[in-house]
Structures are given as structure tokens and as C-alpha cells.
Amino acid sequence: MALSSALLDQAVDQLATLPGIGRRTAMRLALDLLRREEHEVIRFSEAIRRLREKVMYCTECCNISDRAVCDICANPARDHTMICVVEDIRDVIAIENTRQYKGLYHVLGGVISPMDGRGPDELHTQELFARVGRGGIAEVVLALGATLEGDTTCFFLDRKLQGIVPKVSMIARGISIGGDLEQVDEVTLGRSIADRKPYEQSVRR
Amino acid sequence: MALSSALLDQAVDQLATLPGIGRRTAMRLALDLLRREEHEVIRFSEAIRRLREKVMYCTECCNISDRAVCDICANPARDHTMICVVEDIRDVIAIENTRQYKGLYHVLGGVISPMDGRGPDELHTQELFARVGRGGIAEVVLALGATLEGDTTCFFLDRKLQGIVPKVSMIARGISIGGDLEQVDEVTLGRSIADRKPYEQSVRR
Numbered sequence: 001m002a003l004s005s006a007l008l009d010q011a012v013d014q015l016a017t018l019p020g021i022g023r024r025t026a027m028r029l030a031l032d033l034l035r036r037e038e039h040e041v042i043r044f045s046e047a048i049r050r051l052r053e054k055v056m057y058c059t060e061c062c063n064i065s066d067r068a069v070c071d072i073c074a075n076p077a078r079d080h081t082m083i084c085v086v087e088d089i090r091d092v093i094a095i096e097n098t099r100q101y102k103g104l105y106h107v108l109g110g111v112i113s114p115m116d117g118r119g120p121d122e123l124h125t126q127e128l129f130a131r132v133g134r135g136g137i138a139e140v141v142l143a144l145g146a147t148l149e150g151d152t153t154c155f156f157l158d159r160k161l162q163g164i165v166p167k168v169s170m171i172a173r174g175i176s177i178g179g180d181l182e183q184v185d186e187v188t189l190g191r192s193i194a195d196r197k198p199y200e201q202s203v204r205r
Numbered sequence: 206m207a208l209s210s211a212l213l214d215q216a217v218d219q220l221a222t223l224p225g226i227g228r229r230t231a232m233r234l235a236l237d238l239l240r241r242e243e244h245e246v247i248r249f250s251e252a253i254r255r256l257r258e259k260v261m262y263c264t265e266c267c268n269i270s271d272r273a274v275c276d277i278c279a280n281p282a283r284d285h286t287m288i289c290v291v292e293d294i295r296d297v298i299a300i301e302n303t304r305q306y307k308g309l310y311h312v313l314g315g316v317i318s319p320m321d322g323r324g325p326d327e328l329h330t331q332e333l334f335a336r337v338g339r340g341g342i343a344e345v346v347l348a349l350g351a352t353l354e355g356d357t358t359c360f361f362l363d364r365k366l367q368g369i370v371p372k373v374s375m376i377a378r379g380i381s382i383g384g385d386l387e388q389v390d391e392v393t394l395g396r397s398i399a400d401r402k403p404y405e406q407s408v409r410r
Contacts, residue, residue, distance in 0.1 A: 004276060004294070005269045011256035014249045019237050020230070029223050031293055033253060034260060034269070035314075041257035044219045045250040048238060051216040052246035055239060064210045064239070071209060088236055089209065109240075 008034075060131065062124040063107040064089050072105060079103040081138040085128065085157060087111055087150075091143060103141070106131065111149040112156060120156060128157070132165050139167040146173055265336065267329040268312040269294050277309060284308040286343040290333065290362060292316055292355075296348060308346070311336065316354040317361060325361060333362070337370050344372040351378055 008030060015026035033041050057063065058070035061083075065071075072078060072092075082103025086092055092105050108123040132140065140161055144150035154170055161168045174192035175184045184192075213235060220231035238246050262268065263275035266288075270276075277283060277297075287308025291297055297310050313328040337345065345366055349355035359375055366373045379397035380389045389397075 004263075004297075005260070005271045007256045007259055007271060008269050008294070010252045014252040017249070018234050020233075025225070027295060028225075030253075030256060031295070032224050033257060036257070038257055042254060044222070045254035047215045047219040048235075048253075049247060049250035051212045051235060052238060052241070052243055054212055055210070058209075064213050066210045066212060089213070090232060090236070092209075 061105045061107055062109065062127055063092055063105060077102075081136060082141065083128070083132070083137055083139075084141040084143050086143050087145065095143065101141075103139075108144075108153070111144055111147075111153040113149045123153075125157070125160075129160060129164070132161060137165050139169060140165050142168065142170045266310045266312055267314065267332055268297055268310060282307075286341060287346065288333075288336070288342055288344075289346040289348050291348050292350065300348065306346075308344075311345075313349075313358070316349055316352070316358040318354045328358075330362070330365075334365060334369070337366060342370050344374060345370050347373065347375045 011030045011033070012023060012026045015021060015029050016023045018026075021029070033044065036044075056065055056068065058065040058073055059068050060073040061070060063070050063072070067074070079102050082101075083106050084095065084101060084103055085106045085108060086095065087108055087110060089107060092107065095101050095105075106124070106128045108125065108128075110118055110123050112118060112120055112123070131137070140157075142154045142157060144153055158168050158170075172195070173188065174195060175181065175188060181189065216235045216238075217228060217231045220226060220234050221228045223231075226234070238249065241249075261270055261273065263270040263278055264273050265278040266275060268275050268277070272279070284307050288311050289300065289306060289308055290311045290313060291300065292313055292315060294312060297312065300306050300310075311329070311333045313330065313333070315323055315328050317323060317325060317328070336342070345362075347359045347362060349358055363373050363375075377400070378393065379400060380386065380393060386394065
């Protein structure tokens with residue numbers, strides 16, 4: 001579809017590069033932006049530009065941060081002997097919201113995905129090994145998605161970390177709390193049966 | 206959710222102002238932009254800023270254009286006695302793609318919607334009346350969506366245009382070509398029965 005305006009065409013092209021946004025939606029977004037005041041659109045465009053230009057990553061955990069060392073890594077009240085390995089900042093937020101974890105994080109920036117040309121070196125794995133290599137870490141918790149790519153990454157990290165760190169663990173997989181058995185897929189259900197635990201250990205006291 | 210980075214927070218806030226984009230999706234978009242090269246993100250942000258700063262509207266039909274008079278209005282091969290009134294540029298593109306219409310357009314920039322505080326004066330209605338008032342127009346075709354707001358706008362325009370222009374018409378409503386009767390909603394089906402035409406007129410010869 002050729003548009004009557006090259007400016008509009010370019011904006012739609014750019015918006016359509018966003019994941020999950022096709023050209024039709026991109027056009028809707030562009031028309032919405034056009035209806036706004038100019039200063040609002042400048043603020044919008046500047047927020048995106050500034051994010052990319054000025055973003056910093058914590059030198060410890062590689063999470064997005066406004067400081068050289070992020071609030072979590074700099075917090076002396078947290079358990080500095082535990083590192084939870086996650087894919088990105090969204091997982092840090094999700095785990096923080098559970099209030100169940102008091103250790104540190106390590107943000108990989110993705111998972112190993114040969115299909116997308118993403119190997120271990122495209123992720124922050126070297127930073128993790130260097131960090132663990134400095135000593136003082138008792139346990140690394142792998143908290144990646146239960147996907148093929150997540151599993152591959154867990155396998156890779158476990159192999160590399162064995163011998164450097166006393167304990168490598170992985171977050172539990174099983175049926176969701178509040179879930180009906182009949183609605184659980186068979187792989188998850190099968191796994192949760194294989195991974196069953198003594199009743200006393202399963203019930204929170 | 207408080208983020209570890211004010212920059213990220215602001216970018217997510219801004220992306221979440223787009224229609225149909227919640228904070229969760231906005232976060233996904235922001236992380237995707239962060240993974241790109243800096244020059245790509247600058248091109249992205251500039252395309253949006255430039256669209257809003259430099260956009261021009263055709264002085265005739267109010268469509269988005271890079272020139273004072275758009276390609277359609279400037280084209281002598283088109284029928285300058287017909288004006289098709291549409292909501293926005295997407296409708297112009299959709300109608301152009303049918304190759305069934307050779308007249309001019311008038312882009313309202315929306316429809317009357319009291320709920321959104323949009324009355325006739327927020328739309329390009331005055332430009333339409335001025336344009337028709339200059340004479341030489343034989344027919345105005347109302348091609349707005351078959352919604353309450355579209356109908357209200359058609360009603361308003363028809364009342365205002367009666368007497369200034371020889372003919373005000375509205376695009377046909379009825380069942381879609383290729384559609385099964387049982388899947389058509391009852392309002393559309395009822396309307397298509399009421400608006401039935403002699404068979405000879407209905408079949409394209």
C-alpha cells in the first residue's frame with residue numbers, strides 16, 4: 001500500500017518493526033500519534049531515544065539500571081551468597097513481587113536460541129561465570145522459562161557451573177496453585193507426578 | 206511496578222499511551238528497542254517525531270500529504286464533481302484499492318462522537334462545506350463506518366449538504382460478498398432485505 005505521504009510511510013514502517021505490530025496496527029498507532037499535541041509526541045519520541053542512548057546495565061548483575069551498581073546488588077540486607085539467573089528484567093520484577101527471594105540476580109538478556117542465532121556468547125554468561133569465579137557464592141538458582149530454549153540454557157549453565165559453585169538448583173515445575181488437574185497439559189502433569197515430594201515437605205507449615 | 210531504571214519507566218509509560226498497548230506489552234516493546242543498535246532506535250524515534258512536526262494536510266481534501274495539494278486532488282484525470290467523505294486516510298487507501306471510485310475525497314479526521322467530546326467542529330466539516338459551497342460538485346458520497354457515530358455523522362452531513370449539492374448518497378450496506386446468510390448478524394440481514402433491489406440491477410452485467 002503506497003501512502004500519500006512519505007513521512008507517514010516511514011513512521012508506519014518503523015512502528016511495524018515492533019514485535020507483534022503489523023502494518024495495519026502501525027498505521028492506527030501513527031494516526032493516533034498524529035492526533036496528539038506536538039509536545040506530547042516529542043516527549044514520546046525522546047523517551048524512547050533517551051532510553052537507548054543513556055541506558056546503563058548494573059556491572060554486577062547486568063540488569064537495566066540508572067546506576068553502575070543496581071539497588072538490589074548494592075543492598076547489604078540481601079543474601080549475597082545466592083544468585084538467581086533470569087532472562088530479563090521482567091522476571092526480576094515478577095520474582096521480586098513474590099517476596100520469596102532475598103538473594104541477588106543475574107540477568108542473561110535472553111536464552112540460548114540457535115533458531116534466532118543467539119548462542120551463549122550473545123548472553124551475559126561470561127559475566128555470570130566471572131562473578132561466580134570470584135567466590136563467595138553458595139547457590140545459583142536457574143529461573144528460566146519452561147521452554148526448549150530455557151531448558152537448553154539451564155543445561156548449558158549447569159554444566160559450566162558444576163564444580164565452580166557448591167549448588168546449582170532450578171525452580172520447581174508442576175501444576176499451578178489453584179489449578180484444576182483436568183486443565184493441566186499432560187507434560188506438566190507427568191512432570192509433577194515424577195517430581196512428587198513427601199506430603200510433609202509439600203505443605204507449607 | 207517500580208522499575209530499577211527511571212529511563213525504562215518513562216519509555217514504558219510513553220509506549221503504554223498507544224491505543225491497545227498495556228504496560229506489559231509496552232515493557233516488551235521497550236526491551237525489544239533496547240536490544241537494537243543505537244542508530245536504529247534513533248531512526249525509529251526520529252520517524253515518529255518528524256511525522257508529527259512536518260506533517261502536512263492537503264488544503265483541498267484534508268488528507269495527510271507531503272504537498273499542499275495531494276496527488277488525488279491534483280490529478281486532472283479524476284472526476285472533480287464527486288467527493289467521497291471518509292473518516293481517515295485508511296479509508297482512502299481501502300477505497301482506492303477497490304479501483305471502483307474515480308472522484309475526489311474529503312477526510313473528516315474522525316466521526317462525531319459526543320462520548321469522546323468530538324463534535325462537528327473538531328472534524329474537517331467546515332472545510333467540506335466551504336469546498337462544496339464553491340460549486341461544481343454534483344454528488345457527495347458518505348462512506349463512513351456503519352456504527353452509531355458513523356450514522357450520526359452521516360445524518361448531520363446530509364442535513365447540512367441538502368440544498369447545497371444536487372445529490373448526497375451513502376455507500377450500500379448489506380451482506381458481505383462471499384458471506385453465508387447464517388453468519389450475518391440480524392441487523393445487517395434485516396437491512397439488506399429492506400434495501401433489496403430488482404434482480405437485474407443487483408447482478409453486475
